[in-house]
Amino acid sequence: MQGFLKSHSVPGKMRFGQYFRRYWSLYLLSIPGLIYVVGYKILPLIGLQLAFKNFDMFAGQGILDSLFKSEWVGLKHFESIFRSRNFTHLLANTLTISLMKLAINFPLAIVLALMLNEVKNRIFARVTQTVVYMPHFLSWVIIHGIFVTLLSSNGVVNHTLRAVSGKTIDFYTNPQIFRWLLVLTESWKETGWSAIVYLAGLTAIDEELYDAAYVDGAGYLKRLWHVTLPGIIPIISLMLLLRMGGILGAGHEQILVMYNSTVYATADVLSTYIYRIGIGKLDFSVATALGLFESTVGFILMVSCNGISRKVLGRSLW
Amino acid sequence: MKAAAQKQTAERVGRTINGLLLFILALICVLPFMHMIAKSFSGASAVSAGRITFWPLDATLNTYRYVLQDGLFFSSFKNSVTITLAGTFVALAITTMAAYPLSKQYFRGRKVILMLYVFTMLFYGGMVSIYIFMRSLNLLNTLLSQIIPLALSQYNLFIMKTFFEGIPEPIEESAHIDGAGPIRTLVSIVLPLSLPSLATIALFYAVAYWNSYYHAMLFVTRADVKPLQMYLYELITTAQNLYEVDPVIASGLSGGGMQAAAIVVSTMPILMVYPFVQKYFVKGLTIGSVKG
Numbered sequence: 001m002q003g004f005l006k007s008h009s010v011p012g013k014m015r016f017g018q019y020f021r022r023y024w025s026l027y028l029l030s031i032p033g034l035i036y037v038v039g040y041k042i043l044p045l046i047g048l049q050l051a052f053k054n055f056d057m058f059a060g061q062g063i064l065d066s067l068f069k070s071e072w073v074g075l076k077h078f079e080s081i082f083r084s085r086n087f088t089h090l091l092a093n094t095l096t097i098s099l100m101k102l103a104i105n106f107p108l109a110i111v112l113a114l115m116l117n118e119v120k121n122r123i124f125a126r127v128t129q130t131v132v133y134m135p136h137f138l139s140w141v142i143i144h145g146i147f148v149t150l151l152s153s154n155g156v157v158n159h160t161l162r163a164v165s166g167k168t169i170d171f172y173t174n175p176q177i178f179r180w181l182l183v184l185t186e187s188w189k190e191t192g193w194s195a196i197v198y199l200a201g202l203t204a205i206d207e208e209l210y211d212a213a214y215v216d217g218a219g220y221l222k223r224l225w226h227v228t229l230p231g232i233i234p235i236i237s238l239m240l241l242l243r244m245g246g247i248l249g250a251g252h253e254q255i256l257v258m259y260n261s262t263v264y265a266t267a268d269v270l271s272t273y274i275y276r277i278g279i280g281k282l283d284f285s286v287a288t289a290l291g292l293f294e295s296t297v298g299f300i301l302m303v304s305c306n307g308i309s310r311k312v313l314g315r316s317l318w
Numbered sequence: 319m320k321a322a323a324q325k326q327t328a329e330r331v332g333r334t335i336n337g338l339l340l341f342i343l344a345l346i347c348v349l350p351f352m353h354m355i356a357k358s359f360s361g362a363s364a365v366s367a368g369r370i371t372f373w374p375l376d377a378t379l380n381t382y383r384y385v386l387q388d389g390l391f392f393s394s395f396k397n398s399v400t401i402t403l404a405g406t407f408v409a410l411a412i413t414t415m416a417a418y419p420l421s422k423q424y425f426r427g428r429k430v431i432l433m434l435y436v437f438t439m440l441f442y443g444g445m446v447s448i449y450i451f452m453r454s455l456n457l458l459n460t461l462l463s464q465i466i467p468l469a470l471s472q473y474n475l476f477i478m479k480t481f482f483e484g485i486p487e488p489i490e491e492s493a494h495i496d497g498a499g500p501i502r503t504l505v506s507i508v509l510p511l512s513l514p515s516l517a518t519i520a521l522f523y524a525v526a527y528w529n530s531y532y533h534a535m536l537f538v539t540r541a542d543v544k545p546l547q548m549y550l551y552e553l554i555t556t557a558q559n560l561y562e563v564d565p566v567i568a569s570g571l572s573g574g575g576m577q578a579a580a581i582v583v584s585t586m587p588i589l590m591v592y593p594f595v596q597k598y599f600v601k602g603l604t605i606g607s608v609k610g
């Protein structure tokens with residue numbers, strides 16, 4: 001580290017003119033990325049003013065002109081949103097699905113990592129890992145296709161159920177069961193992939209600690225408690241905080257593909273509703289207001305959780 | 319001595335049970351896909367009767383023939399290939415160029431630029447904003463509208479930056495002393511050393527593009543610019559309906575069989591590449607995800 005600092009004390013001390021003459025190409029390299037974030041991520045934020053306007057498609061010529069010429073209405077949309085029962089309902093759905101996923105899928109990945117870590121046969125370990133990581137690379141559309149095929153009323157699962165018990169399960173139309181379907185298809189897709197981070201943490205634990213515990217007569221559970229868990233607690237806490245930060249994201253790409261109107265009662269979340277009224281009904285103002293609420297709260301949560309993580313764990317995402 | 323032997327036996331039993339459970343988990347990951355493959359090769363009546371488990375009945379290739387002959391399947395497949403190739407190339411170029419300066423502690427303005435990337439990663443402008451962006455630039459119903467949204471992932475950028483930071487300083491130093499500027503150092507020294515990382519990031523982007531449908535759902539309504547995933551989505555929803563109402567479609571194919579065939583064909587590119595590149599993915603995930 002010291003050598004590193006020393007080797008660059010020269011560019012650090014230069015006056016900017018001299019520095020720029022030597023390193024201008026670093027700025028040149030930065031340009032495409034900057035054009036991208038400024039052009040595609042920052043500039044479109046002017047659209048957020050629609051949350052405080054009554055959007056009128058025909059107020060001007062072309063959509064951008066209409067955006068500027070629409071009439072300001074202050075906090076009207078927010079007032080009606082926060083007062084509507086629908087909003088409470090959407091927020092409740094979002095948090096419920098998110099927390100269910102957190103409660104089930106978060107520990108599942110840790111358990112899987114612990115299990116994979118115990119495998120001593122290298123070939124078996126590699127094959128198992130390859131297989132359980134695989135679903136991560138399938139799109140939600142594909143996964144939806146696979147599970148519809150398995151679980152629809154004519155699918156193999158219900159055929160078997162009918163033959164065995166005479167009853168069937170409406171996975172896609174029963175609002176309560178559908179939530180579990182969302183949680184468990186996410187387990188299927190992401191558990192293996194999420195386990196990787198913990199597995200990396202586990203393999204970094206000093207083998208000698210295990211040997212010492214073993215010599216001391218510690219059984220598996222004792223070693224798990226005194227050696228393994230302390231070794232990965234930092235990474236577990238970090239991952240937990242990051243997930244808490246993203247608690248408003250219930251997985252809208254998944255839900256958008258998998259849900260249908262019979263399960264709106266339990267599966268309609270903030271972002272799917274925004275999609276339906278914004279892109280479906282072109283009700284831009286309300287959609288923007290709801291989206292702005294979601295983005296702002298999400299942003300605050302993420303920044304706070306990252307801050308906590310930096311303070312408490314000494315690790316952070318940025 | 320006896321206690322120790324007992325303990326050893328217990329550990330061996332535990333290990334066996336663990337292996338068995340993992341084997342079952344692996345089966346859970348694989349079997350649904352096996353079921354799809356079996357279905358895609360099966361005759362219509364067996365599919366409609368729900369008799370397929372993990373191997374084909376009344377084996378046929380008609381489903382594949384139908385899917386591959388479908389003009390819309392072909393055009394959406396072509397669109398996805400175009401989007402994936404062009405998008406991955408552009409995204410990789412932007413990401414590499416942006417990451418290199420950021421990996422240099424002495425790059426003045428580094429903090430500000432980093433903040434910009436972090437902020438835009440955390441604050442989502444909302445789908446209406448980007449819809450208006452695309453529409454005002456006349457980009458609705460184009461392939462470009464599906465390339466732009468994924469052309470820079472801040473997450474990949476940070477992974478790349480971490481990779482570059484890991485290249486030993488003296489190696490680059492020697493190039494500086496020889497009079498090479500940053501761009502020449504990047505091209506002739508840093509990039510050749512980073513091929514595995516470049517491959518990782520390229521694959522992250524390629525998978526993201528191949529699997530993407532969300533932005534197509536926002537920006538695309540015309541059939542001839544739809545990507546493969548959207549074609550599949552529509553096939554799944556409509557085939558499902560046909561399947562529920564009238565299992566035997568006029569052509570003698572089952573909706574379920576066709577759906578399965580289309581899914582298998584669309585997943586093949588990923589499944590064929592994946593086992594060979596898996597270790598790079600894993601490395602990419604563990605190296606860049608967390609700042610220590």
